[in-house]
Every structure is written in C-alpha cells, then in structure tokens.
Amino acid sequence: MADLKPILLVEDSPKDIELTLAALEQCQLANAVVIARDGAEALDYMFSRGAYEARNTADPVVVLLDLKLPKVDGLEVLEQIKGDPELRHTPVVMLTSSREERDLVRSYSLGVNAFVVKPVGFDQFFQAIRDLGMFWAVLNEPPPIGATTEASGES
Numbered sequence: 001m002a003d004l005k006p007i008l009l010v011e012d013s014p015k016d017i018e019l020t021l022a023a024l025e026q027c028q029l030a031n032a033v034v035i036a037r038d039g040a041e042a043l044d045y046m047f048s049r050g051a052y053e054a055r056n057t058a059d060p061v062v063v064l065l066d067l068k069l070p071k072v073d074g075l076e077v078l079e080q081i082k083g084d085p086e087l088r089h090t091p092v093v094m095l096t097s098s099r100e101e102r103d104l105v106r107s108y109s110l111g112v113n114a115f116v117v118k119p120v121g122f123d124q125f126f127q128a129i130r131d132l133g134m135f136w137a138v139l140n141e142p143p144p145i146g147a148t149t150e151a152s153g154e155s
Contacts, residue, residue, distance in 0.1 A: 005061035006032040007137060010042040010077065011095075012069055016118070020064065023129035031061060031137050039072025046081055046090075059090050062136035067096035067103055075106055082111035091136055 007024065011017050017035060024033060034057075036042035044050040046059070063081065067074040074094060082088045091113040096103065099117055107115050116132065119125045 003058075004031050004137075005058045006034045007133065008034050008036060008042065008045060008060040008063045010036045010039065010063060010065045010069065010074070012037050012066060016066075019122070019125055020129050023126045024133045026126075027130050027133045027137075029133055029137050032057075034060070037070075039069040039074060039077045041071075042069075042077050043072060043080055046077075046087055047084075059087060061091070062132075063090060063092045064095045064132065065092055067094055067098050067107075075103075075110065078107060078110045078112055093132060093136065095132070 007029075009017065009020055011020065017037075021033060034045060036045055041051075042063070042065070045052045045055070046063075048055055065074045065077060069077070074096070078092055078094070081090060081092055088111065092111075093114045093116060094103075094107045094112050095116050095118060097118045104115050114132075116128060119128055
C-alpha cells in the first residue's frame with residue numbers, strides 16, 4: 001500500500017475539512033489525505049517548496065480544491081498546477097460553494113477536471129465527497145508514469 005498516492009485537500013473551513021475527512025474515511029480509502037488550509041500552502045506542497053521542500057511522497061492522486069481561499073485563490077492554484085508540465089496531468093476537482101457561472105467557465109478554461117458545487121445538506125455533502133473519493137482514488141485510471149510528458153513531446 002506504500003505506493004498509493006495521497007489526496008490533497010485544499011480547504012480553509014475547519015467544518016468542511018472535518019466533514020470531508022469523515023466522508024473519505026467512510027470509503028475506507030487507504031490513501032493518505034494531506035490538508036492545505038490556503039492556496040499558498042497548496043502550491044508549496046505541489047511544487048515541494050517551503051515546509052514541503054523535503055517531501056518524498058508522490059504527487060496527489062487528486063487535488064480537491066476550494067475556490068475561495070486565503071493568500072492565493074483556488075483559480076490561481078489551478079492555473080499554476082495546470083500550467084506546469086510535470087503537474088498538469090494531476091486531476092483537480094474544484095469543490096466550492098460558488099454557483100457563479102464565471103467561476104465555472106474560468107475553472108474549465110484553466111483545465112479543471114471537475115467542478116462540484118458543495119451541497120448544502122450534510123447527507124448530500126457527505127455522499128458527494130464519498131463519491132469523489134472513490135472515483136478519483138479507486139476508479140479513475142491515470143496515465144502511466146512518464147507517459148504524460150512523452151505523449152506531449154516533452155522530456
């Protein structure tokens with residue numbers, strides 16, 4: 001199980017962190033969950049900077065990214081991840097309470113893999129997180145390691 005990639009949860013709401021962790025735990029996923037509480041911390045994790053400079057874990061199997069974050073907003077985090085040749089194939093799911101069309105359009109134009117509006121009700125939120133966790137950590141088949149840069153002609 002040591003080769004399982006972590007899930008990166010980027011969320012500033014303690015309540016949403018707690019609910020998300022509980023929902024993912026109920027799926028019995030073996031993936032570790034790394035929590036970043038703002039966009040700057042998420043970027044530090046993804047680019048192995050600052051407190052994460054020495055991290056030796058694989059890039060996340062999925063990034064669950066809130067849109068409205070302190071320091072660096074979710075759209076900027078998304079743009080930097082998808083703009084990097086080494087990280088752009090990392091699945092990013094925008095998990096937000098925003099129902100604004102411009103946020104949806106901008107997210108997809110930057111390369112988000114999915115845009116999920118957080119359900120208001122506890123049970124619906126819980127089920128949505130369980131479904132996301134199962135899909136991205138278990139069901140989704142990522143590209144083979146090294147194939148992502150080979151296919152694009154990069155080295």
